[in-house]
Amino acid sequence: MDLSLSTRTVGDRTVVEVGGEIDVYTAPKLRECLVELVNEGNYHLVVDMEGVDFLDSTGLGVLVGGLKRVRAHEGSLRLVCNQERILKIFRITGLTKVFPIHASVDEAASATD
Amino acid sequence: MSQQAGESGRQDFVEVRLPANGAYLSVLRTATAGLAARLDFTLDEIEDLRIAVDEACAILLQQAVPEGLLTCSFRQVGDSLWVTVSAPTTDGRAPERDTFAWTVLTALAGEVEATVADEADSGDPQYKVVSISLHKKRGAEPGQPPPQ
Numbered sequence: 137m138d139l140s141l142s143t144r145t146v147g148d149r150t151v152v153e154v155g156g157e158i159d160v161y162t163a164p165k166l167r168e169c170l171v172e173l174v175n176e177g178n179y180h181l182v183v184d185m186e187g188v189d190f191l192d193s194t195g196l197g198v199l200v201g202g203l204k205r206v207r208a209h210e211g212s213l214r215l216v217c218n219q220e221r222i223l224k225i226f227r228i229t230g231l232t233k234v235f236p237i238h239a240s241v242d243e244a245a246s247a248t249d
Numbered sequence: 250m251s252q253q254a255g256e257s258g259r260q261d262f263v264e265v266r267l268p269a270n271g272a273y274l275s276v277l278r279t280a281t282a283g284l285a286a287r288l289d290f291t292l293d294e295i296e297d298l299r300i301a302v303d304e305a306c307a308i309l310l311q312q313a314v315p316e317g318l319l320t321c322s323f324r325q326v327g328d329s330l331w332v333t334v335s336a337p338t339t340d341g342r343a344p345e346r347d348t349f350a351w352t353v354l355t356a357l358a359g360e361v362e363a364t365v366a367d368e369a370d371s372g373d374p375q376y377k378v379v380s381i382s383l384h385k386k387r388g389a390e391p392g393q394p395p396p397q
Contacts, residue, residue, distance in 0.1 A: 159278075160307040161271035190278070192303050193349035221296050228356040229349050 146245040150178040155187030158195030170202035179211025214244040269313035301358040305381040312338040329386040341377025358383035
């Protein structure tokens with residue numbers, strides 16, 4: 137299975153809806169998408185991972201890279217994820233303390249802290 | 250795929266060989282999940298193994314010889330599964346341990362060890378085979394995050 141990406145605007149946030157598997161093969165596609173969004177001036181990103189079936193450390197690396205990029209512009213990168221098997225990967229690596237993780241796009245789009 | 254020992258044998262051995270290319274990792278993940286399911290691992294254990302094998306391969310692919318083969322062997326011994334992934338590399342570097350990949354791998358698989366074969370062992374003296382072995386016991390505690 138490949139990776140699907142679609143972006144839309146919700147208020148002042150840019151939501152990236154990710155679907156499929158994020159691994160060493162597909163992660164570059166996500167990286168390109170995030171880099172492009174930041175280069176276009178979108179500094180407040182919400183990555184919706186509800187449609188993600190698989191995530192490994194390569195995907196984590198891309199998300200951390202995205203976070204560094206938006207922070208360089210005083211932006212934010214929030215995640216939407218309710219799937220226990222995906223959340224587990226964030227917990228193992230301590231990244232739950234790095235990324236704000238929300239239960240819904242609406243919650244992430246309105247969060248300000 | 251090759252299989253030795255019968256359906257009811259106490260020890261099963263399965264080997265999968267794939268191009269050392271990330272495009273094939275999804276195939277190996279599916280094979281891993283299928284094998285673990287066959288051995289009656291729980292859904293959580295199957296998911297842990299699927300991710301652990303993926304991480305081990307992702308680590309090897311960083312230095313694998315292009316056009317080389319990634320070999321993954323699965324061996325069931327009693328109520329545990331031993332998985333070894335190996336690939337010929339040019340550098341023969343042991344995997345770095347301060348990476349997300351190693352953290353995830355070691356948290357999800359029970360025991361993990363990495364070896365770099367002597368040149369004489371790898372068949373082709375030009376390359377050194379790096380292997381990562383993991384051992385997942387059925388019914389053991391699921392992978393826990395390391396203490397913070």
